[in-house]
Amino acid sequence: MASRPLDKNLLPTPVRRPVPLRESVYETLLELITLRRLPPGQHLVENELAERLGVSRQPIREALQRLSNEGWVDLRPGYGAFVHRPSGDEAEQLLAVRGLLESESARLAAGNAGDEGLADLRRLCAAGEKGLERGDTEEMVALNADLHRRITELSGNEVLADLAGQVARRVRWYHGLVAAQRGGDSWEEHARIIDAIAAGDGEEAARLMREHTDATRRMYHEQAAATEDGESGDGGEGQGRQE
Template identity: 70%
Template structure:
């Protein structure tokens, strides 16, 4: 009689199960945050999110805890969860690290990218330019992220790829703020980087990537400064309006 017992190691891979609901909720919320559909400072109310996502509050609570652990969400006792509002210093440090990693990646990629990798870069570049011409911000952000990932992947350094991957998702969040500001200039810089990689010019590829990532960092700070100035102007205008209204009431108008 044949035994039904399975020798150890016969089933080398466990049966795949659907992803836990908390993971699906996490991915959905992270996507909304990185695309700024849920902007910095937004109050994330558990029951509202649960209702909109069609789930119970438990997976939402677990997803928010994970997002908090990763720095995407701030949990404030007594107040609830809020989308993290990064400081300028925090942004500067992240974008500086990104520049270091991707500059080295571009240098390595210039000596290692095969023809099919070059064609992939050009395809992503064309998609980004088409998105620019349509005014499609999501396409530009996605194409930019994919193009930079392709360069990092082409570098052939798994440690570098892992570190850059950890930084990339947060950079996507910042890039969403400056994508329109950088516009065509950014894609012209991408074009020059791809040309240097295709030519195998490591030093030029590295120099161009350094300039490109630095331009993004500067654009972010300029965007934040302009936003702060607009807020100050708006507050000032409100103060003036309140003062005028008070004076009018005092005058019996």
């Protein structure tokens, strides 16, 4: 009896393999950096990280190399790895691009957001306001990222959403420095942007988003300058050689 070929439409999706250890370590370190639990200038000692994460030094070394390639970590021969400390120009360029992308996202979302999308935005905004009341900075940073990402999705422009997604994680890192200071102002601005989107007023939504992202950009520079001034009397970051 001749066998029949398997119907590919009846086969399940490929078995999902466990995430490689090096990928898990990379994601963990990147999360610690974006949340500023590993702050700019922090010396990243392989032995210490391996012990903290419960892994060997090899996946740590691989993750640090990848983070270096992506600009999150600086590898200094003879001294080791350090969390990257961005220059003022780096911050300005990234946050300026973010403003352009998200202003256009808001403008387009005003013509595309349906009832479900608007409900999502209002839910995220309300959750952010509750996070503010609790003083939960990490939650506010995460919800801020979710809200901005949802606006970009509602733009209906996949290329725009992809470009915005490429800078989103770095924006989250910058926002971590100013989330507490921006506080209530930021969520009030979010609410006004959502109202403009709900009203279908694309130009107003774009204008409000430009003002919103510009306020965050200005405050980041102010906070970064204050942080640098505070660190200038501490003798600078450690320069001990990597053992």
